[in-house]
Amino acid sequence: MKETPKIAIVGTGNVAFHLTRFFIEEGILPSVYGRNKPALLAFEKELNVPTNQDLSALAPDTLALLCVSDQAIPEVIDQVPNAVRIAYTSGSTDLHSFPKDKVLGVFYPLQTFSKGVVLDAKEIPFFIESNDAEFEKELLALASIISNVVHKASSTDRYHLHLAAVMSNNFVNHLFHLSEQYLQHHHLSFDYLKPLIRETIRKVELISPSHIQTGPAMRNDHDIIVKHLASLSGLEKEVYALLTRSIQHTKEKNQDEL
Ligand SMILES: NC(=O)c1ccc[n+]([C@@H]2O[C@H](COP(=O)([O-])OP(=O)(O)OC[C@H]3O[C@@H](n4cnc5c(N)ncnc54)[C@H](OP(=O)(O)O)[C@@H]3O)[C@@H](O)[C@H]2O)c1
Incomplete structure (x- = not known):
């Protein structure tokens, strides 16, 4: 294992687990910090990394990657000793x-x-930002060790990317879940x-989604839409109706623009 850079992963959730594994794959052994003792023990067992519950024990030359819930970031920053360089993973x-006055950075992986x-x-795109030019360079170099797709991005651009990712992944997965329940x-x-589902994903790799929309909403197949709505109830019915309206509205807008 390489000795440097000295990385601490803070948090024991999904992102913490994967980032820890990515660094290990590149020969860098991070230490993992978290408040959840059983979760830390699982990291020790599965990934063979040193763990610690005490953030004040972080050495000054450490680079801490905060993989904690978005709302916990300010509170956890306050617990990290001043000399430690901190970046968070929130979109x-x-x-x-x-x-x-605090040197901070962002180390955002756009993936689920x-x-x-x-x-x-x-192949995971990492979006990097810092309020300090030297630290930004360090984060860009660090991300480049684990990924081939590393970009600088402002907070505004990162926010837009995250919002689009919520629609492309979280919402689409939710629709898969509703389909599974219905079946x-x-x-x-x-x-x-x-x-x-595989064909849907393959097609968006090849063609803009604006060119490959199919289905009853796109065809204005009124009778089928009414039948489908009658088979649904509650929020599922609202989701079907809203997405149908959205597809039709987008189609009309695109036609107007031609
Ligand atoms: N999941 C994704 O796909 C994804 C992708 C890109 C970026 N991100 C970002 O990465 C960050 C972590 O996400 P995640 O999915 O890994 O979350 P997660 O699995 O829910 O894990 C959250 C972690 O934060 C810790 N935590 C929560 N509140 C805390 C507090 N007050 N003090 C200390 N630790 C606290 C939790 O500890 P306990 O177990 O003790 O509660 C847990 O270890 C978030 O900023 C998220 O937006 C997530």
Whole structure:
């Protein structure tokens, strides 16, 4: 294992787990800090890393990557000794919301992380920002060790990327979940949809999503839409109706612009 740079991962959740693994794969052994003792023990067991519950024990020459919930970032920054360089991994937390006298950075990986799902770090885009030019260079170099796709991004651009990522991943996954529940309710397997899901993803790699929208909403197939709505209730019905309106509205807008 390489001795430097000295990295501390703060937090024991999804992002902490994956970043720790990415650094280990590159021969860098981070130490992991967190308030949750059982979670730290799991890191020791699974990833063989040193752990600590006491943030005040961080050595001054450490670079701490905060992988904690967005709302906990200010509180955790306050617990880290002053000489430690800190970067956080949040997409929508504005760097300018922190006092300017504190050297801070952002180390944002644009990917969805779940502990049990292995990921290839090399193709994950990392977006870097700092209020200090030297620290920004250090973070760019650090991200380049684990990924081939590293960019500088302002807090505003990172915010827009995160919002778009919520729509592209969280919302789309939620629709997969609703589809799975609907099929389960009708004793049908979600597996039947997987070739369709794979084709949907393959197509957006090749063509703009604006050119490949299909379905009853796009075709203005009123009778089918009414039938589908009658088969749904509650929030699922609202989601179907809202997305149908959104597809039709976007289609009309695009036609107006032609
Ligand atoms: N998950 C993703 O796909 C993803 C992608 C890119 C960026 N991010 C960003 O990465 C950061 C971490 O996300 P995550 O998904 O890893 O979250 P997570 O799995 O929910 O883990 C959150 C971690 O924060 C700790 N924490 C929460 N409140 C704390 C506090 N007051 N003091 C100390 N520790 C606290 C939790 O500790 P306990 O276990 O003790 O509660 C846990 O270790 C967030 O800023 C998120 O926006 C997430």
